[in-house]
Amino acid sequence: MSLLDFARGPALDFAMAVFLLGVFWRLFAIVLLPWAKDRTVKRAGAPSAAAGALGTLIRHLWVPKDFGLTSRFTLINGYVFHIGLAVIVFGFTQHILFIDGVFGLSWPGLPTGVITVAGVVTLASLIAALVRRMTSPVLRLISTFNDWFTWAITFLPVLTGLLAVAHLGARYETLLAIHMLSVAALLIWFPFGKLMHAFLVFLTRGESGAFYSRRGVKI
Template identity: 80%
Template sequence: MSLLDFARGPALNWAMAIFVLGVLWRLGALLMLPRMRDRSAPRPGAPGALKGGLGALVRHMWVPKDFGLTSRFSLINGYIFHLGLAVIVFGFAQHILVIEGLFGLSWPGLPTSIITAASFVTLASLIAALVRRTTSPVLRTISTLNDYFTWLITFLPVLTGLLAVSHLGARYETLLAIHLLSIAALLIWFPFGKLMHAFLVFITRTQTGAFYGRRGVKI
């Protein structure tokens, strides 16, 4: 079995299985936690749980005006690399073929030039996020190995995919195998690292918003 056969066969199959089971396990463990009934009286005019939760989710999509430029930079930069990743994953024709093979869904792909530009922008945005984390005294203090490894495991698929498309550094088959292995590593790490926030952020923010909304506090 060649490296490419292993990467697009057993490696990806096991990675997807671990990803699905890991995400379900994390979500199940969170949703099945015992909850105490809130017996406190809601503040007059307090929104309902759903309205309070959704309100907090929407408000946190932007930085309050009282916060400084560094907070706005972090948020805007976060939007840039998240949108860049979305364009790469769902706009590249080869990725769409993989999605079609897995789920039977298909749509027109974007031109390669747009995917390439999105890849460079995403890489630059991720590097900017790393520089921000390592140069900010506060962020550097609270950062752990989880943060840096999650950054690396997100950065590598974009970099290796760009190298594979550009045929730079090695034979195309080798570059493609490395790219697929980097994706497999990301899928395996996803449920157990900071990447899991892609699912948890909606649950935690709405729950916190509902909790504080009941007490008349906006967050």
């Protein structure tokens, strides 16, 4: 079995299984936790729990006006690499073919040039996020292995994907195998690291919004 056969066969199958089982396990573990009954008196005029949750999610789409430029940069840069990753994952024709093979879903892909530009911009944005974390005394102090490893495991698939498309550094088959192995590593890490925030952010912010809105507080 060649490295490419292993990467797109057993390695990717195992990674997908860990990803799906891990994500469902994390979500069900949270949803099925016992919920203490809120015995506080609802404040007069307070919105419903659903409205409070939705309002919090919407308000956190941007930083408050009193926050400085650093906070705005962090948020905008976050949008850049999140949107860039979405364009790469869901816009590249080869990725769509993979999704179609696994889930039976398909849609038209974007031109390779667009994906390449999105990949370069995403890499630059991820590097900017790393520099920000390394140069900020506060961020550097609170950063853990989870933060550094999550950054690396996100960066590598984008880098190796661009190298494979450009045929730079090695034979295409080798580059493609390395790219697929990096994707497999990302999928395995996803449920257990900070990448899981892609799902948990809606639960955590929604729950906080519902909790505080009952008391007439906006967060």
